[in-house]
Amino acid sequence: MRKFSQQRAAIIEELSSVTSHPTASEIYNMVRRRIPNISLGTVYRNLSMLADDGAILRITTGEGTERFDADTSDHYHFCCSSCGRVSDLALPFCGELNRSVEEMTGAHVQRHSLIFYGECADCVALGRSGTA
């Protein structure tokens, strides 16, 4: 049975306290304020376990590093190519898509990931472009 460690609790709490979809090392720095000698490996291991359990979401944007989200409700993301930020979208979730793909392919579909890429409103306003 899975044991309840302070480290795992702190990771969940810190991740739940933000909406910024932090990376593993950002979470590491957040948790270190509470548990100064926590190991980066511990953060990675717990994030993986939690994501595998479905307790948190792992977001793969392709911009180098994985990001994590404590909000496990079905939703989609936007990733800004200029500042690198990832934000939630209030787009309706299409659960039926999974069923469509199953019928179309015979595969067993577990989930899908929909990510939009571009320049966020802030970056557009500031005239930034291209450079992360």
Add this chain to the structure above:
Amino acid sequence: MRKFSQQRAAIIEELSSVTSHPTASEIYNMVRRRIPNISLGTVYRNLSMLADDGAILRITTGEGTERFDADTSDHYHFCCSSCGRVSDLALPFCGELNRSVEEMTGAHVQRHSLIFYGECADCVALGRSGTA
């Protein structure tokens, strides 16, 4: 102006000859049959340039390594968690989604990526599960 090198031509040709969405090192091995001393760095650099130019597609599945696709038409992908294969889906493409997100957020949306995850029909039939 961008120069047309044999290496780049070979990379495009090899990638166009398959529908398997190979990784950079798979493409490296394919091209090496024709240009034995081509460098892995050359493959990576050309794949990046081609993807940036929109001449090929870069597919980020989150299963460790990036994959590439010579088919640049708008389409979606399925990624099998058991065998790791990535396949094309004949799902209708929703270009209007980009516009919706723009109106909703004020961002400038360039593209979106929709990937389905699960166990492909072959793996379901063979009773494999979980292990890549």
Add this chain to the structure above:
DNA sequence: TATGGTATAGTAATCATTACTGTTATTTTT
């Protein structure tokens, strides 16, 4: 044929992530 620009091969470096090892914490059993 000299010049400037782009690409290349080969190698070294980077960086996110994972694996390993001996120790500590948590749970379960007595």
Add this chain to the structure above:
DNA sequence: AAAAATAACAGTAATGATTACTATACCATA
């Protein structure tokens, strides 16, 4: 509540994909 069993930890080393670097080679044009 002590002991036994097991999961998790800290710290560090290893892995592996990707990028950067450097000196050389190719190609076009003046």
